[in-house]
Structures are given as structure tokens and as C-alpha cells.
Amino acid sequence: MIDEIASISRQWNQTLTTLFQNDSGRASRFVAEGAGLRLDYSKHWLDSAVLSKLFDLLDTSDFLEKRLSMFAGDRINSTENRAVLHVALRGEPTDNFAVDGSSVTQSVIQVRNQAYAFAKGIRQGIFVGATGEAFTDVVNIGIGGSDLGPLMVAEALKPMINGPRLHYVSNVDGAHLHDVLVTLDPHTTLILIASKTFTTQETMHNAAKAKQWISSALGETAIAEHFAALSSNVEAVRAFGIADTRVFRFWNWVGGRYSVWSTIGLSLMIAMGSEVFDRLLSGAREMDRHFRNAPADHNIPILMALIGIWYRNGFGLDTQAILPYEQRLHRFPAYLQQMEMESNGKRVDRAGEPLDYDTCPVIWGEPGTTGQHAFFQLLHQGTMVCPVDFILTANSVNTDNESHSLLNANCLAQAEALAFGNSSDKIYEEMLADGLSRSDAIRLASHRSFPGNRPSSLIMMDALTPENLGALIAVYEHKVFTQGILWNINSFDQWGVELGKAHCNALRPSFESGDASKFSTSTQESLKWLLEKKY
Numbered sequence: 465m466i467d468e469i470a471s472i473s474r475q476w477n478q479t480l481t482t483l484f485q486n487d488s489g490r491a492s493r494f495v496a497e498g499a500g501l502r503l504d505y506s507k508h509w510l511d512s513a514v515l516s517k518l519f520d521l522l523d524t525s526d527f528l529e530k531r532l533s534m535f536a537g538d539r540i541n542s543t544e545n546r547a548v549l550h551v552a553l554r555g556e557p558t559d560n561f562a563v564d565g566s567s568v569t570q571s572v573i574q575v576r577n578q579a580y581a582f583a584k585g586i587r588q589g590i591f592v593g594a595t596g597e598a599f600t601d602v603v604n605i606g607i608g609g610s611d612l613g614p615l616m617v618a619e620a621l622k623p624m625i626n627g628p629r630l631h632y633v634s635n636v637d638g639a640h641l642h643d644v645l646v647t648l649d650p651h652t653t654l655i656l657i658a659s660k661t662f663t664t665q666e667t668m669h670n671a672a673k674a675k676q677w678i679s680s681a682l683g684e685t686a687i688a689e690h691f692a693a694l695s696s697n698v699e700a701v702r703a704f705g706i707a708d709t710r711v712f713r714f715w716n717w718v719g720g721r722y723s724v725w726s727t728i729g730l731s732l733m734i735a736m737g738s739e740v741f742d743r744l745l746s747g748a749r750e751m752d753r754h755f756r757n758a759p760a761d762h763n764i765p766i767l768m769a770l771i772g773i774w775y776r777n778g779f780g781l782d783t784q785a786i787l788p789y790e791q792r793l794h795r796f797p798a799y800l801q802q803m804e805m806e807s808n809g810k811r812v813d814r815a816g817e818p819l820d821y822d823t824c825p826v827i828w829g830e831p832g833t834t835g836q837h838a839f840f841q842l843l844h845q846g847t848m849v850c851p852v853d854f855i856l857t858a859n860s861v862n863t864d865n866e867s868h869s870l871l872n873a874n875c876l877a878q879a880e881a882l883a884f885g886n887s888s889d890k891i892y893e894e895m896l897a898d899g900l901s902r903s904d905a906i907r908l909a910s911h912r913s914f915p916g917n918r919p920s921s922l923i924m925m926d927a928l929t930p931e932n933l934g935a936l937i938a939v940y941e942h943k944v945f946t947q948g949i950l951w952n953i954n955s956f957d958q959w960g961v962e963l964g965k966a967h968c969n970a971l972r973p974s975f976e977s978g979d980a981s982k983f984s985t986s987t988q989e990s991l992k993w994l995l996e997k998k999y
Contacts, residue, residue: 606658609720747934885916
């Protein structure tokens with residue numbers, strides 16, 4: 465199935481310039497809209513014939529069956545024997561999501577309302593610290609999906625924050641926790657420990673340090689008032705000293721990188737209120753409906769997935785740039801790195817057999833216009849082609865219109881330049897018109913020309929509202945799901961993170977004993993050098 469993509473791509477001989485020249489209606493036809501988003505995919509190496517072949521992939525795979533299975537709560541995460549039902553987290557009371565035939569909707573709503581009530585109590589000063597003072601700051605300690613999602617949303621919706629200030633700590637590097645806590649007052653600081661198992665090494669190490677910080681200032685009894693946990697391991701949370709009433713659980717059918725919709729978003733509920741969080745959920749819910757119901761040729765996640773596979777497996781393009789022209793989305797590329805690469809960075813199929821084709825590309829990016837002055841040189845004139853997702857909004861939130869118009873002009877200009885370039889002949893004539901000598905113009909023409917034919921999407925919305933952000937996150941979730949099905953891989957496990965953890969646990973005592981004989985000579989020599997230099 466995937467092998468056919470390569471054979472189709474070998475027959476492709478059109479450029480973006482010729483595609484637009486030969487099809488005056490292209491710009492209006494290669495567009496899809498849904499849930500407040502608009503996808504312009506006209507600047508891709510596609511025509512109707514190629515799209516038809518790509519749509520055939522859906523029909524010859526088990527995509528339709530697996531999509532139904534996911535929404536039905538079937539155990540499509542085969543290596544961990546779990547359902548994949550993060551869509552239920554944004555469900556309404558009238559929905560009927562179920563796992564193993566048992567409804568989970570009521571439980572989801574109940575836990576969400578429990579979290580909302582706690583958040584309201586913090587915001588209104590009902591729940592206070594050990595000295596009776598209201599909380600002014602919230603520190604979320606977590607890593608991976610317990611950090612990347614809430615942090616990204618907090619930055620994206622910063623104008624909506626009207627409660628306690630938010631801080632996020634993920635790295636086990638002590639500098640991360642120190643640099644946050646040194647600015648805070650323990651009397652008015654609430655700490656959230658975000659770990660489903662309550663055993664994540666980095667999170668629990670930082671949690672213990674934060675516990676010392678609180679207890680040193682306020683005493684051991686203050687732990688109960690100054691901590692809450694986002695976890696399913698109630699016993700471990702209780703042993704830590706956190707009351708059961710301050711444990712906000714979620715379920716094993718929620719993957720970490722899909723958990724921002726759950727109680728992992730408690731920091732957001734506290735800072736912005738339940739109304740804003742509800743709006744975030746509603747946008748994602750609308751995208752869920754779009755993904756389930758829109759025909760493939762107007763289905764944004766499906767189109768994005770097929771375009772990605774076309775480049776990855778047809779042309780061997782191995783990176784994908786995410787470039788939001790919206791500063792408050794500056795953490796969105798990092799968020800997608802986990803969502804895409806942890807989900808689809810797999811080398812065996814669902815049956816455990818080695819794959820003979822490529823899967824997930826490297827995901828990277830920065831906001832515009834900052835990135836223009838860093839890596840756009842490579843995008844425009846480098847030897848590799850990197851497809852781009854440009855993300856932009858028609859309106860700014862709390863910034864002036866002049867700046868936003870300039871921002872969007874830059875975005876559209878970059879997409880135009882990438883697509884259509886500027887030939888050596890045209891550059892040569894421009895340099896002559898500017899007064900350069902013919903010899904200099906000849907010498908510089910190739911350096912200053914742009915090959916063009918570099919593909920990109922424009923993902924647009926009217927403004928960066930909670931609803932549109934929810935839809936934007938969900939569109940990539942469903943894109944990842946679709947690609948995983950077509951690549952015949954399990955997008956919902958992450959065994960690739962385990963070996964490094966095991967080696968770390970085995971190596972950690974060596975920093976006391978100096979004995980790393982179980983490891984390679986390279987590791988032994990590195991440890992020896994580190995211990996010699998330690999002071």
C-alpha cells in the first residue's frame with residue numbers, strides 16, 4: 465500500500481508554478497474548512513489525480529474501521545491492551561463514550577467538575593495556604609505530556625489568565641526548579657504534581673525537592689494545603705502526604721501526550737477558569753465531529769495526513785516544519801514534537817514486524833518572524849526540501865493591528881517565495897536595473913536566485929481563541945492517528961523511552977561508587993572525567 469506512493473511520485477513532474485498556471489481555480493478548490501480552521505493546501509505537489517490515489521489509501525487500509533474503533537473505546541493500543549479515548553475527555557453529558565461496553569462519560573464529567581470546583585476554590589480564595597493566605601502562584605511539576613500540553617496552552621491563551629500566575633517545571637536539572645522557586649513565596653504557592661503513575665523519575669525527584677521547600681518554610685503539616693496531585697495512583701499520592709480530596713485522577717485510556725483535556729489541565733482551570741477551559745474543549749469537540757463526518761476531500765486532518773505521507777514515502781522528505789505566525793504559539797512546535805514523534809516514530813508494524821518504509825519525519829519549528837532570521841535560509845536555498853505548516857490568525861489578541869498586519873504579510877510572503885521562487889534570469893535583470901555591472905550580476909545571479917517549488921500549507925483561523933486552539937490541537941491529534949493507521953503502526957505506545965530510563969537507574973549508583981564496569985568503555989571514561997572534575 466505505502467510502496468505504491470513511491471511509484472506514483474516517480475511519475476510526478478510538475479512544479480507549483482505550472483500547477484497554478486494550468487489551473488486558474490486551484491487556489492479556491494484546494495481548500496478545506498472545519499471547526500473554525502481553514503486549510504489552504506494549494507501550494508503542495510498535488511493535483512486531482514494524485515489526491516485520488518492518496519484517497520485510495522484510506523479505502524485499501526482499515527482506516528474507516530479503526531476510526532470507528534477509536535471513538536467506540538475499543539482497545540486499539542494493542543501493545544498495552546488499552547483503549548484510546550482522549551476524545552471522551554472533551555465530551556458533553558449527552559455523549560455516550562464507553563470502554564469495554566461501560567460508559568465513561570459520567571465519570572469524565574464528574575472528575576472534570578471536581579477539578580473545576582477545586583479551581584474555583586483556589587481562584588476565589590476559599591482554599592488557601594497553611595497560613596490562611598490566598599494562593600498567588602501555581603507550580604505544575606510534570607514532564608512530557610504532563611508539561612508540554614498545559615505549558616503550550618498557558619502560553620497560547622496568556623491574555624485569558626486572570627487568576628494565580630503559572631509556572632511549569634519539567635527538567636530534572638535542579639536549575640529548573642530552583643529558578644522557579646527562588647522567585648516565589650512558599651506561603652502563597654500551590655504545587656501540582658502531574659504524574660499518572662506517581663512514579664515518573666524526574667517528576668517525583670522534583671516533587672520531593674518542592675516538598676522540602678514547603679516544609680522547611682511552613683512545616684510538614686503544610687503539605688496537605690500546598691499540594692495537589694494529578695494521578696491515578698491514589699495510594700502513592702496518599703503516602704506522599706496529599707489528601708484524597710486533592711487527587712484528580714484520569715484513566716489508563718488517556719495517553720500522556722493526549723492528556724491536556726483531562727485533569728492534567730488543572731493549572732489552566734485555576735489560572736483561566738472553567739469557562740475558558742470549556743471553550744477549549746468545545747473547539748476540540750467540533751474538530752472531532754469534523755474528523756468523523758466530513759468527506760475525505762474536505763476533511764482537514766485526513767488531508768494533512770495524506771499530504772505528509774505523500775512527501776515522506778513518495779519523496780523521502782524527512783523533516784516537517786511547524787511555523788506559527790503567532791508569538792503566543794511559540795511552544796506549539798515543541799508540543800507537536802512529542803505528539804507526532806512519540807506517536808509515530810516507530811520501526812515495526814502492529815504485528816511487530818520490521819517496516820520497509822519510513823514513518824514519522826522530524827518535527828521542528830519556531831514562530832515567525834523570528835525563524836526567518838535563523839533557518840529560513842535553508843528552507844529557501846538549501847539542498848533539502850522541507851514541507852512547512854504555516855499557522856496564522858486574521859486578528860490579534862491584545863496587540864495592535866499594524867503589527868499583526870505586518871506579521872501576516874511576512875507569513876504570506878514567505879509561503880509565496882517558497883512556492884514560486886525567483887529565477888537567476890530575473891535576478892540578473894533586477895541587479896542590472898539596480899546599477900550592478902554585468903560581470904557582477906552574472907557572478908551573483910545563482911547566489912541570489914530562489915529555486916522555489918518548496919511546498920507549504922496555510923492553516924488559518926480568525927483569532928487565537930480557546931475554541932480555535934482546541935480545534936488546532938485536535939486536528940494534529942487526528943492527523944497523527946490517520947498516519948499511524950496508514951503506516952500500520954501503533955501510535956499510542958512509546959517503548960522507545962524505556963531503555964534510557966533503565967540504563968539511568970542502573971548507572972545512577974555509579975556516581976557514588978565510581979564503578980561503571982557494566983557499561984561501555986566510553987561511558988566509563990565519561991563518568992571518570994565527570995567525577996574527577998566534580999567539586
